Amino acid sequence: MMPLGLLGVGEHGEIAEIRVAPTLCSSGCGNERGKCDCRVEDLGIRVGKMVEMLRNAGGPILLKVDESRLALDRALAMKIMIKEVAK
């Protein structure tokens, strides 16, 4: 297992564990407390899912999950653990 943020560009991985509290991430939506927000799971990042790293060059990462391209904060990417898969 390793954090998603360490996956190299073009590499694939399988999500193994999501260590983010549901209230910690923001999908660009929000409530009055300014915190909140939805679960990364709702955007398709789920345990067991295969993901591909598209960009990883400092700053946010860009991830391909199914047919979506998702940009994630690096801090968020470090809290999602993956199993690396050779491909």
Added chain:
Amino acid sequence: MKSVVQLKDEVVAPADGYRDATVDSGARRVITVAVAGNPNAGKSTLINAIAGSRLHVGNWPGVTVEKKEASFEHQGTRIRLVDLPGTYSLSPYTQEEIIARDYLVQERPDLILNVVDSTNLERNLYLTVQILELGIPVVMALNMSDEAQEKGYRLDVKGIEEMLGVVAVPTAATRKSGLDQLLEAVVATAAAPKLRRPKKLNYGYDIETAAELLARELALESAPLLERFPERWLVLKIMERDEHVLRQVNFGDEALLERALHHLRSEHGDDVESLMAEARYGLASGLTREVLRKPELKKTELTEKIDRVVLNRFLGIPIFLGAMWLMFKLTFDLSKPFGDWINDMTGGPFKHWASILLGAIGAPDWTVSLATEGVISGVGFVLVFVPVIFLMMFFITFLEGSGYMARAAFVMDRAMHAIGLHGKSFIPMLLGFGCNVPGIYATRTLENPRDKALTALLIPLMSCGARLPVYVVFTGAFFPRSSGTVIWSLYVMGIALAIVMGLIFKKTLFRGEAPMFIMELPPYRMPSLHSLCVHTWEKGKHFLIKAGTYIFAVSVLVWFLLNLPWGVENRKDSYLGQAGQVMAPALAPLGFGTWQAASSLITGVIAKEIVVGTMGEIYAPKKEEAKQEFKPFGEEVKEVAVSFGKACRESVSNVVSTFGITSLDTQEKEERSALKGMVLKTFTPLTAYAFMAFVLLYMPCMVVAFAMRQEFNGWKWFGVAFAYQTVLAWGMACLIYQGGTLLGLGG
């Protein structure tokens, strides 16, 4: 599809458990259709394509999330479309989700139109599965079917219909295809809701057993609840311990819940919510496997190719800056001639016509002055902004619709982190340099209220175009040889203070963690001209209507302030002059404590370029009126048309010769040189610089104030901006003047 259409003729009976269908005055039925779907599923394009100009945009009560509605006839049936905010789920974690599900549960639309992105089925079906829990009939628009086809996807539409118990219609909103079939399906389904109940999906033995148990207990102990809410949805939400729902239904029977969940918990652990999410996602993903066939070979998509360049580590920022520069350039070059044209027209012929007209009906002189100097000049000031704002909104809409805006946010994210903001905030701030007003409106693209408020607070520090005329006059008088550098230093001062204020706000008003962001980068698409125009109009019309009416009122007020008490001879004795005299001592430590400077600053609150205009009026020796010679009416009308044509030509040639902003100091030369002379007498270089800094920093103009009020549903954030900017402006100007004097620059 035929058989579905025929159902329409069947007797319309109110479905059990549902509120009676809304009936209009003619006793004809109105079908209320809630439109739900993921963000980026093409929901708003679809609604625009269906409803077009019948769309009405408002806000959801109490929040700034847009609410779009449209009401129209289709084959003799009245359909009311209500657009729900785009969501990925119906959980209670975001404002959008809460709005969407509260509407669905409390208003109980006759039908839910679920817009699904066919190219991204699995994630879209996750929402669909949750929608089905409500038991409301669902019509599914399998949108972007054209793109799915291009990718070689094969969708089993019949299979989707059978497995979910919905009517599914492939659509391509951008090409307006499938819309008629979709509306037919909507009418037919609404006419026979009993026959079109969505399937109850099986969430697995353990969950279903617990759900049944809970439903039975609820029926015994709190039956009224089951009448008020859709049963299955309520049961599942209580099982999930959805706090929002528990509060709403006032459910506190822990023992009951404990009994129902006992087995489930002992088998699968305490996190029932995650368990249910898994079950739903499993259904969505299983269903996708059943109905979707993808081609084996995958070619590199165009989006991926573009992203490789646009998001490149080294090229990303230069490309972004280049794109922004181009947008600015095009906006200002294209719009400036039109703005000037409006300015000339309102200043010349319109005033003239108004005075002739009022003279003809024998209106007293003061009304002529009110109409020309007050109303026409005031409203003219707003109209001058119109071309800029609409063009800028057009380009922003294009960048949003094409998918580039999300990339820009991605690229700028790192730099913006320094002041506690995300990349997305960069765009509104950049727009602020052109005009703060579109910048404030552009904060609409920031859904997170914290980011939105912080960004809007910092935007007024971006030196807008309206402040430039003030700089031009003062630097022209005092720093003729280095005016470029001096003006540049003011822009830099604004940016530097924005960084400082960003850090201060981050530590005070916006304490706590910046929310981590996760954001979808949609595929690149060419937005259709029609949807570009619709969205541009939506963004711009708020400005036109609201700011227009307020400005109108305020400019009338200022006119009175300048001309009251009656028959005032000297501007100094007018109310505005008196106010200036009161304010002047407060400005004394800044080096420009004269009533003239104070009065001009007061009027600058309406629009900062007025500062120059007011100074012109105040400093100028008593006006010699009626010296202008007017041309005959017909000639003037011709001139209006001719100068409009000239504006069009200029606009085009500006773009062709894309370099160098039409220089400001070539215009209105004579008028300003007189003012420069007066300014030279009353200011020194040091006080002039302090004055410019004050103009840069003090309260943003009225239009910004109203824009902020509109965006934040109240005066709170404008109040904060007003307070900190006043302090900042006074402090900086004081620092410059007193510091400069100490250093011996006072002479």
